[in-house]
Every structure is written in C-alpha cells, then in structure tokens.
Amino acid sequence: MGSYGVYVHLPWCATRCHYCSFNIHLDRRRPERAYTTALLRQWAAHAEHFQGAPETLHFGGGTPSLHPVELLAELIEAVGAQAEVALEANPSSTSPEQVRAWLDAGVTRLSLGIQTFSPRFVRFLNRGHSLEESLALLDAVATERPASWSVDLIFGLPEQTLAELDEELDHLLSRRPPHVSLYGLTVEPGTAYANTVGRGRRPPAGEELWERMYLRVVERLSESGYERYEVSNFALPGHRSRHNEHTWRYRPYAGLGAGAHGFLPSGARTVGRPDPAGFIANPLLWESLEPPDPEQALSDLVVSTLRHTEGLPRPTLRRMGQRLDLAALAPLLDSGHLALSPEALRLGPAGWTVADALSLKVRQSFRPLA
Ligand SMILES: C[S@@+](CC[C@H](N)C(=O)[O-])C[C@H]1O[C@@H](n2cnc3c(N)ncnc32)[C@H](O)[C@@H]1O
Ligand code: SF4
Numbered sequence: 001m002g003s004y005g006v007y008v009h010l011p012w013c014a015t016r017c018h019y020c021s022f023n024i025h026l027d028r029r030r031p032e033r034a035y036t037t038a039l040l041r042q043w044a045a046h047a048e049h050f051q052g053a054p055e056t057l058h059f060g061g062g063t064p065s066l067h068p069v070e071l072l073a074e075l076i077e078a079v080g081a082q083a084e085v086a087l088e089a090n091p092s093s094t095s096p097e098q099v100r101a102w103l104d105a106g107v108t109r110l111s112l113g114i115q116t117f118s119p120r121f122v123r124f125l126n127r128g129h130s131l132e133e134s135l136a137l138l139d140a141v142a143t144e145r146p147a148s149w150s151v152d153l154i155f156g157l158p159e160q161t162l163a164e165l166d167e168e169l170d171h172l173l174s175r176r177p178p179h180v181s182l183y184g185l186t187v188e189p190g191t192a193y194a195n196t197v198g199r200g201r202r203p204p205a206g207e208e209l210w211e212r213m214y215l216r217v218v219e220r221l222s223e224s225g226y227e228r229y230e231v232s233n234f235a236l237p238g239h240r241s242r243h244n245e246h247t248w249r250y251r252p253y254a255g256l257g258a259g260a261h262g263f264l265p266s267g268a269r270t271v272g273r274p275d276p277a278g279f280i281a282n283p284l285l286w287e288s289l290e291p292p293d294p295e296q297a298l299s300d301l302v303v304s305t306l307r308h309t310e311g312l313p314r315p316t317l318r319r320m321g322q323r324l325d326l327a328a329l330a331p332l333l334d335s336g337h338l339a340l341s342p343e344a345l346r347l348g349p350a351g352w353t354v355a356d357a358l359s360l361k362v363r364q365s366f367r368p369l370a
Helices: 032-049 069-079 095-106 119-125 131-144 160-175 194-200 207-223 242-248 277-280 294-305 314-319 326-335 351-365
Strands: 004-010 056-061 084-089 109-115 148-155 179-184 227-230 231-233 253-256 260-262 269-271 322-324 338-340 344-347 365-367
Touching: 004 032, 004 069, 004 242, 004 338, 032 069, 032 253, 032 277, 056 069, 056 242, 069 095, 084 095, 084 242, 084 344, 095 131, 109 119, 109 131, 131 148, 131 160, 148 160, 148 207, 160 207, 207 227, 242 294, 269 326, 294 351, 314 322, 326 338, 326 351, 344 351
Parallel strands: 004 056, 004 253, 056 084, 084 109, 109 148, 148 179
Antiparallel strands: 179 231, 227 231, 253 260, 260 269, 322 365, 338 344
C-alpha cells in the first residue's frame, strides 16, 4: 500500500452557504457522467507520479452526497484505496437509504456537514436543514455502522453564547460520533457573510470569546473520551481521519477534479482548472504545476504539521537542509506555547489557541544547516 491519498473534488451544491468561499457551482443540470469520466482519465494520468495503490480516497466538495452513487462506485473501484474511502455528506441531500447505498458501493467513512443544530444559525448560515433532519441523519448513520464517521460543526457564530455552544455540544454528544471537526467561523472574502460583516453587522465571536469557546469544546470533548489530535479535530480511539493525516503529516496526495489541489511525491503542487466545463474538456491540463520551490516547501512543512499533535518532525526539517534556532524559540518554549523533543517541535499547552500565529514564528526560526 502506498503512503499517499487521493482527493476528489465534486464541485456542485444545491445552494451556496453564506460563509462559504469554496470552488463550488450551482448548475441545475450537472454533467455528472462527463465529469466522472474526466476524473477517471485524470486518475489514469496520475499513475506515473505515484507508486502502488493509495491508502485513502476522499470525496470532498461541494456536496459529494449529490453525486449519483453508481458514479461514486466507479471511482471507488478505479482508485482502489486500501484503507479508507470517505465521503462528505450534507443532511439536506442525504436519506437513510442513501447511507446504505454508499456503504455498499465501498464508502467506509462518512463526514456529515451538520455545522449547527440551532434553527436560528441554520437560517443564518443558509444551510437549509432542520434539527430533526440532522439528528435523523446521525441516527441513520449510526445504525448502518460504517467503519467510522464524523460530524463537522462551526462555533463562534454571531452573538452565540457559551450556553448555546453547550446546547450544540449536548446534541452532538447525544449521538457520540466517533470523530468531530470543530471550526471557528471565519469571514471569507467574497461571501454573503463578508458583505454583512462589511456593513458592520453580525461579526463572529471576538478573540476572547473565541478562545473561551474553543477551550469549552476541548474540555467537553476530552471529558467524553475524545482525543484532540489536531487543533480542530477530535477522535475516539482508532477513529482519526486517515485522509487528514496525509495532509497534516506532509505526505503526498493526488488532487483530482475542478480546482482540486494535489501534492506530488516530487514536492510539486498541482491545481486543477476551477470550472467544471473546462475540466471536462481537458482533464489532463492542470492549471499550474509548480516546480518544487524550497522556500515554499519549508512554509508548507510548518503549516501542515504544527497544528497536529505530533508536531513538526525535526528529521524532515534536517533532510530539507534546515535546523531550528532554539535561542529564537526560547521565549515560546519557556511560556509553554511550544514544546521540544529530539524528534519534533510541538504545540505546548498554551499554544493550541494561537497555532497559526505560532506557525509564522516557527518558520522565521529556521536556519540553514552549516
Ligand atoms: C470542505 S468544507 C464543506 C463540507 C461540506 N460541503 C459541507 O458544507 O458540509 C469542510 C468544512 O470547513 C468548515 N468551514 C467552511 N467554511 C468555513 C468558514 N468560513 N468558517 C469556519 N468553518 C468553515 C465547515 O465546517 C465545513 O464542514
Ligand atoms: S454545502 Fe458546503 S461546499 Fe456547498 S456551499 Fe455549503 S459549505 Fe460550501
């Protein structure tokens, strides 16, 4: 089994959520057959870059739960992932029967985009599913028993209180999903939500409340037996997302489909053409295939490893011709923001709420090996 993953982007959604800046399309008539054929062609062309079968296959979006199951089955068979086949599903486009059909087609892990159980915030985010639909989906998935499953939630919503966050966590924990991803709401340029905030209305939680909410999430989930293995990701034992482990452990993955990003074993980054029609017309024309750039590779290493509990691997840094300037990092080590061992530089107890700011400082502490 190769230690690489495959990401397949399925770019269509029924509506656009107000906070979302992803490369998505709202066409009513979706050329799903032609798009799948293009994906199969692109996958065949990727073979020269990767050795052996991939470990994981991840269908992301967009809304992969809109894609016909027989086309998903074709892709699953062609890719032949050995350990995990994951699919992102939205409550408004998922029925209990569909859950069974996905598992029969070879899906082993479902990632359910609940985002919020609160009717008020469902409306605000333009998600279009009721509390009952969300809970029914969680129950249907639990009954069908995939190898693993996960729920995505967003916190730090405008005017959300800690008590409301607790209610979200109560609903979540009542179904005990094996894996949870919890993201603080961010304002992405060009979204409907960015316009609202631009007019001075309904900003997300400020820094202090955001931190209290994040710590509340960590406390509640760890009391319930979840391990935090990445800043935003929590798993019961044995249920980490293998796909995400590729991203955070700086391992290669193939990125297939419109606008999908890939990371080849050579270190080069690939980006597919963003529009589905262009992708279908020529799936072998990547919009850019960057040559491996050493400076970019070092930044990628920090960004993709520091948020993970296993941290930045020092042997990898040495192989890239660099070392850490420990004198420059001493204040952050002393304050408990970072922790050092011979193998890795990790987030310390005080570092988890400021991981992205720390990434920048860690990157600035790299020095060429003598
Ligand atoms: C690939 S995205 C979307 C997955 C799926 N299409 C859905 O909507 O459920 C993965 C996750 O990123 C998070 N996310 C996307 N935009 C965000 C934003 N502006 N702020 C916080 N979290 C966001 C959401 O939790 C989402 O489930
Ligand atoms: S369903 Fe997901 S990908 Fe589609 S618009 Fe909403 S957040 Fe974005």
